[in-house]
Every structure is written in C-alpha cells, then in structure tokens.
Amino acid sequence: MKKNIRLSLAAASCALLGSHGAMAEDKHDVGDWDISAALLFYSEPDRVTATEPVISAKKQIDTDETLTLKLTLDTLTGASANGAVPTNRPQSFTSPSGGTSAYTAAGETPLDESFKDTRVAVNAAWEKPIAKDLTMVLGTNFSTEYDYTSFAVSSTFAKDINNSNTTLMAGLSLGMDMIEPVNGKPVAFGTLQTQGDDDDEDDDGNKVKNGSDDTKSLVDIVVGVTQVIDQNSLFQLSYSLSSSSGYLTDPYKFISVVDPTTGIPLFENNAQPDLPTVVYENRPDSRLKHSVFGQYKRYIGGDVLDTSYRFMVDDWGITSNTIDVKYRWKFADTQYLQPHVRVYQQSAADFYTPFFIDGQQPTVGDTNSEASADYRLGEFMAYTVGLEYGQDNPSNSWSVALEYYLQTGDEPSQAFGELKNQELYPDVDALMLRVVYDF
Amino acid sequence: MKLTLPRILAFLLFSVSICSQAAELDLARYKGKLVYVDFWASWCGPCRASFPFMNDLVKEYGNELAVVSVNLDEERQDADDFLKEIPADFSVIYDPEGGLAKQYGVRGMPNSFLFDRSGKLVSRHDGFTVKDPQHIRELIDNTLGKSQ
Amino acid sequence: MRKHMLWIAVIASSTLTACSSMGVDPWQRQNLAKPEMALDSSPLNTALDDHIYFSKEASSGGRSFGGGGCGCN
Numbered sequence A: 001m002k003k004n005i006r007l008s009l010a011a012a013s014c015a016l017l018g019s020h021g022a023m024a025e026d027k028h029d030v031g032d033w034d035i036s037a038a039l040l041f042y043s044e045p046d047r048v049t050a051t052e053p054v055i056s057a058k059k060q061i062d063t064d065e066t067l068t069l070k071l072t073l074d075t076l077t078g079a080s081a082n083g084a085v086p087t088n089r090p091q092s093f094t095s096p097s098g099g100t101s102a103y104t105a106a107g108e109t110p111l112d113e114s115f116k117d118t119r120v121a122v123n124a125a126w127e128k129p130i131a132k133d134l135t136m137v138l139g140t141n142f143s144t145e146y147d148y149t150s151f152a153v154s155s156t157f158a159k160d161i162n163n164s165n166t167t168l169m170a171g172l173s174l175g176m177d178m179i180e181p182v183n184g185k186p187v188a189f190g191t192l193q194t195q196g197d198d199d200d201e202d203d204d205g206n207k208v209k210n211g212s213d214d215t216k217s218l219v220d221i222v223v224g225v226t227q228v229i230d231q232n233s234l235f236q237l238s239y240s241l242s243s244s245s246g247y248l249t250d251p252y253k254f255i256s257v258v259d260p261t262t263g264i265p266l267f268e269n270n271a272q273p274d275l276p277t278v279v280y281e282n283r284p285d286s287r288l289k290h291s292v293f294g295q296y297k298r299y300i301g302g303d304v305l306d307t308s309y310r311f312m313v314d315d316w317g318i319t320s321n322t323i324d325v326k327y328r329w330k331f332a333d334t335q336y337l338q339p340h341v342r343v344y345q346q347s348a349a350d351f352y353t354p355f356f357i358d359g360q361q362p363t364v365g366d367t368n369s370e371a372s373a374d375y376r377l378g379e380f381m382a383y384t385v386g387l388e389y390g391q392d393n394p395s396n397s398w399s400v401a402l403e404y405y406l407q408t409g410d411e412p413s414q415a416f417g418e419l420k421n422q423e424l425y426p427d428v429d430a431l432m433l434r435v436v437y438d439f
Numbered sequence B: 001m002k003l004t005l006p007r008i009l010a011f012l013l014f015s016v017s018i019c020s021q022a023a024e025l026d027l028a029r030y031k032g033k034l035v036y037v038d039f040w041a042s043w044c045g046p047c048r049a050s051f052p053f054m055n056d057l058v059k060e061y062g063n064e065l066a067v068v069s070v071n072l073d074e075e076r077q078d079a080d081d082f083l084k085e086i087p088a089d090f091s092v093i094y095d096p097e098g099g100l101a102k103q104y105g106v107r108g109m110p111n112s113f114l115f116d117r118s119g120k121l122v123s124r125h126d127g128f129t130v131k132d133p134q135h136i137r138e139l140i141d142n143t144l145g146k147s148q
Numbered sequence C: 001m002r003k004h005m006l007w008i009a010v011i012a013s014s015t016l017t018a019c020s021s022m023g024v025d026p027w028q029r030q031n032l033a034k035p036e037m038a039l040d041s042s043p044l045n046t047a048l049d050d051h052i053y054f055s056k057e058a059s060s061g062g063r064s065f066g067g068g069g070c071g072c073n
Helices: A417-421 B005-019 B045-064 B076-085 B099-104 B132-144 C002-019 C043-056
Strands: A033-043 A049-062 A065-077 A091-094 A101-104 A117-131 A134-145 A148-161 A166-179 A214-230 A233-246 A254-258 A278-280 A286-300 A303-314 A319-331 A335-346 A380-392 A397-408 A428-438 B034-040 B065-071 B091-094 B111-115 B121-126
Touching (some): B076 B091, B111 B132
Antiparallel strands (some): A049 A065, A065 A117, A091 A101, A134 A148, A148 A166, A380 A397, B111 B121
C-alpha cells in the first residue's frame, strides 16, 4: 500500500488549458478541501446597501477532477427608484405590500422604500475528464428569496486540440425561475392610486393585481475557443445565445402618467391628494440575447494584463459594449496591486419610456403593448474604477478591493413642461468593498 | 533562386543543434534493466503528485528498474527549489531547452515512458491521477515477466 | 536580391521552427500555468461583480454561465 503518497497537486492536469484555468500551480492534495471566503459591501448613497458573504469549498477528487460547492448570502436593504418621475410637489406611493405610503419630497426621485430582501444561493460544479483531452463540467444553481426562486442546470464540454494550445468549448444551461410577487403579479398597465385607499382596485373596481404567480424559463448556449499565443499570452473568444421567456416584467415598477400640457403627474385621488396616478409596466414575454466575449491575458515579467470586451445585442433593441482592463502589478515577491477600469455603454430598450402622457397610456390589461420606465432599460454609460491589494502566501492568500461605480445617462429628449425642470435620469453611484480570503 | 534540399536540411539541423543544448539520455547505460523515464517541471501540479510514487518505484523494484527523470524547467533554480522540498531518490537530467522532450514527443506533463530490458518502448503514459500508480505497477510487473 | 530575401526567409522560418517561438510546447507553460494567468483567476470576485452588474444593467453574462437568476432585475 502506498498510503504515504502525498498527492500534492494542481487545480487540473498540466495537459489541459482553457475555460477552467487549468495547469494552475496551487498546491492542494488529492482529497483536500480548498476553502475560500469572500465578503462584499455595496453601498449607494441614500439608496441600496447590500452585504454579501460567500463561502466556497473545492474538493480535489483527483489531479484532474474537482467538486466545487458555493453558498452565497445576499442581504439588501434600502430604496430603489420605483420608475415614477419627480415633480414640483410631494408625492406618496403605496408600497407593493400595501398599507404604508412612501413619501417623496418635491424634486426628489420617487423610491420604493420597501426594498428589503435576503437571497440565498447555492452553486455546485463537478469537473471531470471524460475522455482523452475532453473535460466535462456539470453545474447547478439554486437561489431563493421571498418572492423569487431560481433553478438551473448546466453542462460544459472542453476539448483540447493542437497539442493543448487550442481549447474548444461548448455548453448548455437550462433554467427555470418562479416569481411570486407580493399580492400577486400586477395587471399590465393597471392604474394605481386614483381612488380612495383601495390599492388593489382601479376606478371601475377592476383588480390591478390578479393574485397569481408566474414563471420564466431560460436557455443559454455558449461556444468558444481559447488559444495560447505564446509563452506569455492567450486569448479567449466566445459567443453566447441567451433566450428567456415567460414573465420578464418587474412587478414593482411604475410608470407616471403626466398632464399633456403641464408635464406634472396626474393627481386624481380626492381622498389622498398627494397620490399621483401611476400604472404598472409591462415587458415582452420573451427576450433573445446574443453576446460576443473576447478576453486577452498577458504575463509581463510577473505582472499580468487582463483585458476583455463584450458586445451584446438583443431583440428588445438594447445594444451594449463593455470594456474591462485590469493590470496586476506584482511587487515584493508575494504582494500585488491591481488597478481596474470598466466602461459600459448601453442603448435603450425599444419600449423604454420615462413617463406616459395622459391619453397615450395603453388600456388596462393590454398585454400586447409594452412599456417600462425602469432606468436600467434606458440609455446610459457606466464607469467602474477600482484598486485591489493582495498577498499570495503559500498557506493563505487574501485580497481587498475598493471600487467606485457611476451610472450616468442623458435627460430624456421627450421631456416637456415641468418635466424639463426635473432630473428624470439621475446619476446612480455606488461604492464596493470586497475582501477575499483563501484558507 | 535554386536552393538545394541538402543545404536547407543542413541549415535546419544546424538550427536545431544551436537551440537544444544537448541534454542527453543514453538508454544503453541501463541495459539489462527496465527504464522508467519521466518528464516533469516544478510548476506542474500532477508532476508534484507523481514524485512520491516514483520514489516508491525505486524502493520496490531496486536493481530491476531504473527511474530517470527529465526536468524541463527553463530556470535551474526552480527545479532545485522543488527538489529541496520534495527530494528525488532517482536521477534527474536537466533539459532546459526541451531537446529531449521534443525527441520523445512529450505532449503534456508529467509524461512517462517505460522501456524493457532491451531498450524497446513498452508504453507511454500521459498525466498522473490517483489510479495511475496501480496501472503503472502492473505494466512494470508484466514487462518484468512476473505473473499477476 | 531575391535570393538574399529567400535565404533570410529560410533562416528566419527554420530558426523559428527549431526554437519553437511559434506555438508553445507543454514544457513552455510555466507562466501560463500561474494561477493569476487563469482566464477567470478569481471566480469569487467575478461572481460578486457579475451579480452587481446583473442587477444594475440590462446586459449580463457572456463570459460563462451566470450564477442563477434573481428578482433584482
């Protein structure tokens, strides 16, 4: 028996390279669990704050086989834009859970104050060679929060060719999400806050929420190639097709209805005169996205340059470009500093509308019409700048990163009257602090 | 315009000879023994895993089997550091230019080759996983003529 | 002149072939094998970032499969 064999090894075999970051030189024994933990603090001034602890455990089953389990907790508190426009007088909004009203001062962006959620996510991935130079990764994700449950399975195959200088990759992921909005999903363009304090019914006594849950299904396909260029550089190019269908609407987002001449939201509620008239949004019931992703990495005498570019286009009319550049500057043998810049640009969805002019909003329940005032479907640029400091030690490594994120878009051209005096597309910024520790 | 084939060949051979600074492995030295040749590098994880196994082979088969390893690190220091951490009970040949590796057609690491007593190649083995030691022992035993 | 050019080409290409500066052999991957040279060298960071951007922007994924849906978008 060779019980004394101390199998000390890498994340994967030397012969393999590609999507799995193979050939890595970390020294984990077969049978060992490699534990990593991360903590993210995310904070938008006056808005959302998130704390996200992650723990990941990777078992080295063999020199070329691993099992990775990951648990993520995501705690969100604070407020996010509810889609309604600011105006020159105070507005109140009934929260999705009914009852309490959120007060918005004149000139302020209306927020959904009840934004509070805890999400638990579990991921598992099993990587195993199934034939010579052919690796399979089976993955599964499950996540749950109080109004949303998501489940997905995936399998990815990577084939090394050309003396392992080229890796071909293909994968398929199937997912199913369950959406259970508070009080059920809303009726498309259901009108709110126009009468009394009964938020579940419109003027004619029709329900604006039909009380039901809904689902969405997701199919993702990815194909790609990784190529070693020389002893110090490699690139990856991949194409992915992502199809989602089912309930893609945000059940908590409103669209303001404004007066055609003044540009001030309608206030039609006699009992509560500070309640503006808003309608629920409605998005298409399917979305097809195409993405092309390219990445280039180069080792420069101990430093590493990591650049990537992504182009995305979908059938909602959104096009986006993302550029990401990191430079890992190594010093004092085991320490590094890594500046990071990311630039993101997107065009608006065809159905994005910052508000409705009274008379032009679709009729209640008209699911053939699509509109959303969600700023995330508008046209904007986003910038991230960050700096990471890390230490690579044989027994434990850790890193800490601070990043600043800024989203900025132009004011909508269709603004008129009072809308011109308001900031309809305010900047959103956030600070992120990330700590990772490898045990 | 006319280039003779011999001239080109001569030049290619010259290029090869200046590039690969002659690490040599003379199997004839081990005549009468089985030879287990293993190509490795300090930065290769599975290679690291195969070292205790090769030390065991030396112990188990004594004079019947010669274990010869070929180190492919470009920097000698990297190999020396590795061997300080995981000592080898077998000989190490240094082939920083990869001449021997080319000659053997190494296509991944570790890559091992088993030769019989007459110096004939019996088998080659790519990579190193937990089930490999048993498999390699069986091959050695078969080649030695031991019955299972 | 053309003969010179041809010789230069032959010298260059044969040297390249012999010294393998084109195409990487398995034993020439010391730098590529470093953990920081993995395409996704810090999967935990990547997953955290992707989740943030997924909830703030209309694009997601592209690199590989995401970490599952959420009600944040």
